[in-house]
Amino acid sequence: MSTSDPERSYHHGDLRTALVAAALEQLEAGGEAALSLRAVARACGVSAMAPYRHFAGKEDLLEAVAASGFEALAVSLEAADASAEGAQALAAQGVAYVTFACRHPALFRLMFMGPGCKADRSQAYAILERRAAALAGPRMSAGDLTLAAWSLVHGLAALILDRRVLLEGEAAEDAARRITLAFAQLAAGG
Amino acid sequence: MSTSDPERSYHHGDLRTALVAAALEQLEAGGEAALSLRAVARACGVSAMAPYRHFAGKEDLLEAVAASGFEALAVSLEAADASAEGAQALAAQGVAYVTFACRHPALFRLMFMGPGCKADRSQAYAILERRAAALAGPRMSAGDLTLAAWSLVHGLAALILDRRVLLEGEAAEDAARRITLAFAQLAAGG
DNA sequence: ATCGGATGTTGACACTGTACACAACCTGCC
DNA sequence: GGCAGGTTGTGTACAGTGTCAACATCCGAT
Numbered sequence: 001m002s003t004s005d006p007e008r009s010y011h012h013g014d015l016r017t018a019l020v021a022a023a024l025e026q027l028e029a030g031g032e033a034a035l036s037l038r039a040v041a042r043a044c045g046v047s048a049m050a051p052y053r054h055f056a057g058k059e060d061l062l063e064a065v066a067a068s069g070f071e072a073l074a075v076s077l078e079a080a081d082a083s084a085e086g087a088q089a090l091a092a093q094g095v096a097y098v099t100f101a102c103r104h105p106a107l108f109r110l111m112f113m114g115p116g117c118k119a120d121r122s123q124a125y126a127i128l129e130r131r132a133a134a135l136a137g138p139r140m141s142a143g144d145l146t147l148a149a150w151s152l153v154h155g156l157a158a159l160i161l162d163r164r165v166l167l168e169g170e171a172a173e174d175a176a177r178r179i180t181l182a183f184a185q186l187a188a189g190g
Numbered sequence: 191m192s193t194s195d196p197e198r199s200y201h202h203g204d205l206r207t208a209l210v211a212a213a214l215e216q217l218e219a220g221g222e223a224a225l226s227l228r229a230v231a232r233a234c235g236v237s238a239m240a241p242y243r244h245f246a247g248k249e250d251l252l253e254a255v256a257a258s259g260f261e262a263l264a265v266s267l268e269a270a271d272a273s274a275e276g277a278q279a280l281a282a283q284g285v286a287y288v289t290f291a292c293r294h295p296a297l298f299r300l301m302f303m304g305p306g307c308k309a310d311r312s313q314a315y316a317i318l319e320r321r322a323a324a325l326a327g328p329r330m331s332a333g334d335l336t337l338a339a340w341s342l343v344h345g346l347a348a349l350i351l352d353r354r355v356l357l358e359g360e361a362a363e364d365a366a367r368r369i370t371l372a373f374a375q376l377a378a379g380g
Numbered sequence: 381a382t383c384g385g386a387t388g389t390t391g392a393c394a395c396t397g398t399a400c401a402c403a404a405c406c407t408g409c410c
Numbered sequence: 411g412g413c414a415g416g417t418t419g420t421g422t423a424c425a426g427t428g429t430c431a432a433c434a435t436c437c438g439a440t
Contacts, residue, residue, distance in 0.1 A: 011405060011418060015416090036396060047420050049398080058397065112352050113303055121354055147355060148342065148369045155345025155353075156337070162302050164311055164344075165337060179338045181289050182330050186376040197430065201387060201436060226427060237389050239429080244387090 016054040019045045023065050037061065066111045069104065073111070074123040074163045076100050083129055087184035090131050094153040094180030095173055101157035102172055108161065112154070126148070137189040145187055152183055194268040195237070206233045206244040209292040213255050217296045227251065256301045259294065263301070266290050270322055275375035279323050282369030285363055291347035292362055298351065302344070327379040337379055342373055 012018065024045040026035045037058045038048045055061040081089050082094035101108040129146045136142040156179065159165045160172050167175055202208065212233040215216045216225045227248045228238045245251040270286035273278050291298040319336045326332040346369065352361050357365055 005302065009405090015418080024343070037398090038396065048396095049421085050419050052398075086281075106268075107251075109303065112348065113299065121299075139376065140369075141221055144365070144372065147365065148373065151345035151349060151369070152342050153345065154349055155341035155343065157345075158302065158348050159337075159341060159344055164302065165340075175334070175337065179341070180336055182334065182371075183338065185327065186329065199436090205387080227429090228427065239390085242429075297415095380402050 010045065012046060012050075015044060015046065015050065019051055019054060019061060020068060022157050023061055024068070024107065027110060028104065029067065031106045032062075032110055035062075039182045044070045056060060062110060065107070070124055071101050072104075073097075074082050074127060077124055077127045081127055085180065087135060090135060090149060090184040091177060091181040093128060094149070094156075094184075095129060095176045097153040098157045098160065098176035099173055101161055102169070105161045108157065112158075135184065135188045137187060139189065140187060148187070149180075149183065153180060199308055202234065202236060202240075204348060205234060205236065205240060209241055209251060210254050210258060213251055213260065214258070214297065217255065218294065221296045222252075222300055224250050225252075234238045253298060254299070259301045260314055261377060262294075263287075263290050264317060265316045267314055271317055277325060277371065277378050280318075280325060280339060280374040281367060281371040283319060283345075284339070284374075285366045287343040288347045288350065288366035289363055291351055292359070298347065302348075325374060325378045327377060330377060338371075338377070339373065343370060355370060 010127050019040055022040045023035060026040060026043070030042075036050055039059070041048050041164045044050075051061060055064065076096045076099075077093050080092040083089070084092050128150055132146040133142040133150050140148065153176065154175055156165075160167050197278045213225065216230060216233070227241055230240055230251070231238050241251060245254065266286045267283050267290075270282040273279070274282050307316075318340055319332075322336040322339050323332040326335045330338065335339055343366065344353075346366055350357050
């Protein structure tokens with residue numbers, strides 16, 4: 001009840017981080033539509049206007065959440081890439097991409113379909129590009145191959161998330177494995 | 191001013207259609223976020239509650255808009271498919287898909303990323319499947335090939351729309367042409 | 381002519397995002 | 411110590427949203 005109680009102190013301590021975490025939580029719980037800035041503030045035990053001291057507005061907060069998502073995605077891709085060589089590594093990245101999307105559907109949607117969302121995608125992109133360029137054959141340029149690979153896994157993830165194609169859990173990852181591998185081998189001229 | 195004036199008559203005449211049209215207009219103008227049911231009603235010169243006589247709620251109206259989008263997409267795909275043969279036809283469908291997405295970005299997003307959105311995709315899917323199955327070779331099953339082809343163009347469209355990849359107008363269609371054609375030829379074992 | 385169902389209207393409620401003015405707190409200086 | 415000033419959080423307020431309930435109006439069948 002006094003200033004020694006951190007729970008009740010006037011200043012939160014690390015509101016910015018807490019807001020991002022709470023927003024992510026609400027996002028995963030009910031999708032972007034069910035995410036209100038006021039509710040996020042409430043979850044942090046803070047007034048509705050407090051977030052404005054750390055973010056320009058709702059959109060800005062969502063962008064921060066998306067940015068944290070891109071970091072996590074990059075880590076996943078890096079790990080997957082390191083787990084194999086050549087076409088297998090490219091396929092592993094594809095599976096990791098789809099897996100990430102399936103495990104964090106709302107976050108994934110926010111990252112890519114968010115409003116404006118200038119969040120930095122370059123890191124994740126670089127990991128893919130490095131591997132794809134190494135596999136480019138006479139059929140496709142390195143640029144086209146990279147774009148095609150990304151489109152393939154991104155589209156697959158999007159279709160699965162939006163229930164456009166009915167693949168659940170394991171089945172989704174299996175399909176991703178088969179398709180990305182077939183693509184990688186074809187593209188590599190194998 | 192009297193009942194003979196259709197503009198001012200109590201009953202609208204064909205509100206349902208007018209609402210869908212107005213919603214589509216607002217959607218294309220400002221994206222899904224900037225689409226309010228009240229504004230749509232206002233645009234139709236009708237009170238805020240009138241739409242509820244024709245739709246269960248906002249979501250239901252959006253679903254109707256999405257459904258009309260799927261019909262338009264199916265028409266585009268059918269025309270593209272008829273314009274060529276074999277792998278070329280598959281590539282043409284891919285280009286048409288991306289072109290549709292670029293020309294109606296908000297509608298495309300709504301169709302695929304809308305809330306729940308059980309709108310019927312099967313017609314558009316059937317057109318793609320028919321062509322893809324005919325090209326299936328020893329490398330990939332017909333099912334995988336269809337899924338891969340769809341994922342490829344859907345992902346490409348999504349990445350372009352969300353500015354994940356910077357392709358404007360002509361460049362987008364060119365990329366779609368190159369990539370889908372390369373993919374179709376590879377998959378066909380050419 | 382009238383009755384009933386379809387269609388539209390008005391008013392209200394609980395929300396939302398956000399602007400403005402104020403309060404509490406921390407930090408560096410004297 | 412005490413006191414300025416900037417940072418962070420609060421309260422109130424406003425316009426706008428989706429939706430509910432009760433009421434008004436109109437069209438078509440009887």
